[in-house]
Amino acid sequence: MQRRHIGDVILDIRNIALRFGGVQALTDISFDVREHEIRAIIGPNGAGKSSMLNCINGVYTPTEGRITFRGRTFSHMNPRQVAEMGVARTFQNLALFKGMSVIDNIMTGRNLQIKSNILLQALRIGPAEREEIRHRAFVEKIIDFLEIQAWRKTPVGQLPYGLQKRVDLGRALAMQPQVLLLDEPMAGMNIEEKQDMCRFILEINEEFGTTIVLIEHDMGVVMDISDRVVVLDYGKKIGDGTPEDVRNNDDVIRAYLGTAH
Numbered sequence: 001m002q003r004r005h006i007g008d009v010i011l012d013i014r015n016i017a018l019r020f021g022g023v024q025a026l027t028d029i030s031f032d033v034r035e036h037e038i039r040a041i042i043g044p045n046g047a048g049k050s051s052m053l054n055c056i057n058g059v060y061t062p063t064e065g066r067i068t069f070r071g072r073t074f075s076h077m078n079p080r081q082v083a084e085m086g087v088a089r090t091f092q093n094l095a096l097f098k099g100m101s102v103i104d105n106i107m108t109g110r111n112l113q114i115k116s117n118i119l120l121q122a123l124r125i126g127p128a129e130r131e132e133i134r135h136r137a138f139v140e141k142i143i144d145f146l147e148i149q150a151w152r153k154t155p156v157g158q159l160p161y162g163l164q165k166r167v168d169l170g171r172a173l174a175m176q177p178q179v180l181l182l183d184e185p186m187a188g189m190n191i192e193e194k195q196d197m198c199r200f201i202l203e204i205n206e207e208f209g210t211t212i213v214l215i216e217h218d219m220g221v222v223m224d225i226s227d228r229v230v231v232l233d234y235g236k237k238i239g240d241g242t243p244e245d246v247r248n249n250d251d252v253i254r255a256y257l258g259t260a261h
């Protein structure tokens with residue numbers, strides 16, 4: 001797929017292993033992600049895909065291996081430090097505040113950028129007020145981009161699932177990430193909602209240049225929008241390459257695809 005210039009390696013994952021007690025969730029996983037690309041991670045249930053994203057964004061500490069982001073190598077970093085470096089994440093099981101409005105949920109993605117102290121924020125005076133106005137204006141742009149203006153003030157818990165997924169994406173976008181990790185952004189959506197989500201992902205990638213790492217089960221979507229795909233099975237890497245490469249990889253067909261898609 002030739003849409004935009006794919007740059008150098010921005011995220012390099014080397015020899016990652018992860019164990020939970022007796023469960024070996026990941027074994028010796030290595031792959032890289034290039035700047036501006038859309039990189040998919042696929043594999044059957046329990047293959048280790050979410051665990052891999054959790055290692056990248058600091059939720060889990062790998063038992064072995066290292067991750068290099070923009071030349072900075074770490075084996076352990078907490079989620080806040082990873083977020084400060086420019087990596088944002090959406091979750092398979094939405095991590096939204098159901099009683100809060102769409103706008104306030106997306107505002108939570110601006111927390112890392114808020115500079116004024118808590119007292120000034122609480123009183124909404126001086127620089128804190130100006131700062132809040134600036135952040136709210138930015139959030140309104142995201143709301144326009146994601147076409148959710150009609151639900152700005154609606155509590156998120158009252159929205160259909162597909163729209164909640166869009167708000168979750170908005171919250172991650174509010175962090176202005178260089179790398180966006182998307183954990184099954186289209187799960188549970190109907191065809192129309194999936195088409196909308198695909199369009200947003202492609203636009204984020206093309207217009208903002210955001211690098212995207214995506215876990216997705218819908219093979220049609222993966223094959224359509226990804227530049228490269230890494231395939232996991234039982235915590236091991238069994239395939240890595242262009243959508244065409246993995247579609248024709250015998251190990252991948254046997255373990256996951258069943259028949260050529």
Ligand SMILES: Nc1ncnc2c1ncn2[C@@H]1O[C@H](COP(=O)(O)OP(=O)(O)OP(=O)(O)O)[C@@H](O)[C@H]1O
Pocket residue numbers: 020023024025043044045046047048049050051052
């Ligand atoms: N916090 C945890 N504690 C114990 N085991 C875990 C934990 N998280 C994941 N696992 C185990 O690690 C393995 C990989 O799980 P993971 O959720 O990463 O797979 P997945 O490919 O994302 O699956 P799915 O497609 O179903 O979401 C599974 O055997 C799972 O049970």
